[in-house]
Amino acid sequence: MNPNPTPHAPDAPPPDFSGLWIPLVTPFAGGRVDHAALARLTAHLAPAGIRGFVVCGSTGEAAALSKEEQLACLATVAAHASGLPLLMGVSGSHLADTRDWVCRLNAPGLPALAGLLMAAPHYVRPSQDGVRQWFTELAAASRAPIVVYDIPYRTGSVIARDTLLALAAQPGIRAVKDCGGDPGKTLALIADGRLQVLAGEDAQLFATVAQGGAGAIAASAHLHTRRFVAVLQALDASDLPRARAAWRPLVPLIEGLFAEPNPGPLKALLALEGWCANELRAPMQPASQALVERLIALQRDGDLPLTAPAAS
Ligand SMILES: O=C(O)C1=N[C@H](C(=O)O)C[C@H](O)C1
Secondary structure, three states: OOOOOOOOOOOOOOOOOOEEEEEOOOOEEOOEEOHHHHHHHHHHHHHHOOOEEEEOOOOOOHHHOOHHHHHHHHHHHHHHOOOOOEEEEEOOOOHHHHHHHHHHHOOOOOOOOOEEEEEOOOOOOOOHHHHHHHHHHHHHHOOOOEEEEEOHHHHOOOOOHHHHHHHOOOOOEEEEEEOOOOHHHHHHHHHHOOOEEEEOOHHHHHHHHHOOOOEEEOHHHHOOHHHHHHHHHHHHOOOHHHHHHHHOOHHHHHHHHOOOOOOHHHHHHHHHOOOOOOOOOOOOOOOOHHHHHHHHHHHHHOOOOOOOHHHO
């Protein structure tokens, strides 16, 4: 495993996105980004065996952050990530504006990015030709390689299997975060082998990696981080009994964390552990009390006590 994917360049070795990536929450306090909490959480998670961090993904409530806030989050995470690689979330629906943002993220003076986690254009629902143009033009504008974020239930844009396979021919497009909800597409991409397939639905982590996927981007892994890493390591070692034993206790937790819109339930548990306030930006809402109580009971009565991530 290459420990530190390098920015894309024609003569550079292909970057390696395998392993576990944590899409960080963005802590808020009194309506502002709480950089002290973000720094503490980043520093705490970095030594847990993860591959790296995603800054400003959907879990990071990027849609509710200004561009300046996003750059400030990137700076804070870069300063506390112990040199781990960083992916920056990028989304939009205005091609020229998004290209400008991609260029800005690649500018000298900003933390070097291992890649951009790039969603299909949201709301506008272009044809597959339009989807291809979106990724092709943005990849061409980026020095950092692209991880295609396939998440039709958030964007409204389906990225068809053939479109992903066509995009795989482009040197700047190297991986996919798979939330596509199509097991056949997942398997076809793994079999094709040109794009590294990262599970983007936490509940799919085991199946995707067992079938040959390269890793996962999983919000749940803020909690019990070392156990998530152990699942991937056991799968990598083809040790199915060990992988299953590590995985099964995580499943009810993952179900609970996604029973209401992410990152509401996750932030509630992180707040109970003292990592951040239980605060989201509207229109996102904190998790319901009923779900929080269910999650607390799950942790209290199950195999996974609610503890600080690095100690789990
Ligand atoms: O921010 C992310 O990246 C993730 N987002 C997904 C979502 O909420 O749609 C969940 C996944 O765990 C990672």
